[in-house]
Amino acid sequence: MTQAVPTIWPLSGFGDEIDPDPAVQSAVLLALGANHIEVRSAWGVNVSALEPEQAVRLKEILDGKGLKVSAVASPIGKVSVTLPVDHEVQRLRQIISVASILDTKYIRIFSFYPGEGQSQDEVREDVILRMRALADEAANAGVVLLHENEKGIYGDTPERVLDLMTSVNSPALRVAWDNANFVQVGVKPYTDGYALLRPYLEYLQIKDALCATGEVVPAGQGDGELDATIAALKADGYTGFASLEPHLASAHELGGFSGPVAFGVAARAFASLAAAKGIELS
Numbered sequence: 317m318t319q320a321v322p323t324i325w326p327l328s329g330f331g332d333e334i335d336p337d338p339a340v341q342s343a344v345l346l347a348l349g350a351n352h353i354e355v356r357s358a359w360g361v362n363v364s365a366l367e368p369e370q371a372v373r374l375k376e377i378l379d380g381k382g383l384k385v386s387a388v389a390s391p392i393g394k395v396s397v398t399l400p401v402d403h404e405v406q407r408l409r410q411i412i413s414v415a416s417i418l419d420t421k422y423i424r425i426f427s428f429y430p431g432e433g434q435s436q437d438e439v440r441e442d443v444i445l446r447m448r449a450l451a452d453e454a455a456n457a458g459v460v461l462l463h464e465n466e467k468g469i470y471g472d473t474p475e476r477v478l479d480l481m482t483s484v485n486s487p488a489l490r491v492a493w494d495n496a497n498f499v500q501v502g503v504k505p506y507t508d509g510y511a512l513l514r515p516y517l518e519y520l521q522i523k524d525a526l527c528a529t530g531e532v533v534p535a536g537q538g539d540g541e542l543d544a545t546i547a548a549l550k551a552d553g554y555t556g557f558a559s560l561e562p563h564l565a566s567a568h569e570l571g572g573f574s575g576p577v578a579f580g581v582a583a584r585a586f587a588s589l590a591a592a593k594g595i596e597l598s
Contacts, residue, residue, distance in 0.1 A: 474509030495540030534585035
């Protein structure tokens with residue numbers, strides 16, 4: 317009788333949701349069983365502003381703890397589409413240099429907010445132009461951009477995320493799937509979006525939300541259909557990262573915060589869902 321091969325998903329998490337200090341971030345993630353970290357900021361400095369020597373110091377700390385970097389969670393594209401195309405391309409170049417120092421191929425990005433008084437549909441062509449420029453820059457550098465479906469940007473619904481993927485049509489642009497963000501724009505993530513976006517889904521961000529209020533809650537305690545999503549991903553053979561982004565204490569323009577205790581609550585909630593589906597986290 318052959319033994320079933322276990323499904324193992326590498327566990328990561330947004331370190332700055334725990335504490336500004338990378339040493340504290342590392343200690344908590346390791347205690348929760350993670351071997352990776354997602355870097356959005358360190359010492360209160362966003363990755364878009366990290367100096368090379370700061371990135372090198374961060375890498376030394378993470379290496380000393382035995383943590384690898386799953387992705388750099390950049391703010392690229394979390395700006396108005398009215399800014400010049402080169403504005404975000406230049407910022408991406410700086411963040412690519414940080415990703416290189418941190419030894420990761422993944423960079424999280426967004427797909428621009430409409431200008432004042434504009435709808436998402438009205439800015440589609442401007443968004444596609446900018447996303448193509450970013451994807452070309454990434455392809456040339458050998459990195460992969462992960463588009464997060466943040467509420468309010470162009471790609472906040474499954475249909476518009478699919479439009480981005482098919483229109484840009486680059487292996488350097490893939491989907492970072494966020495169930496909670498879909499809930500916050502009135503979407504049932506698994507029901508409405510999974511089949512559309514699964515071919516492009518390369519990274520999983522773990523958070524849940526309540527449809528009635530948009531409040532972010534631990535995995536499995538909201539309307540994000542995480543249980544169905546996790547089951548489908550396992551059935552599809554997904555073995556990519558699962559990155560904790562709990563947002564349980566606060567959310568702000570460049571991210572969110574949970575603190576060590578709430579982060580642990582979020583981690584254990586997700587671990588319970590994963591275990592119920594026979595998924596090991598490491």
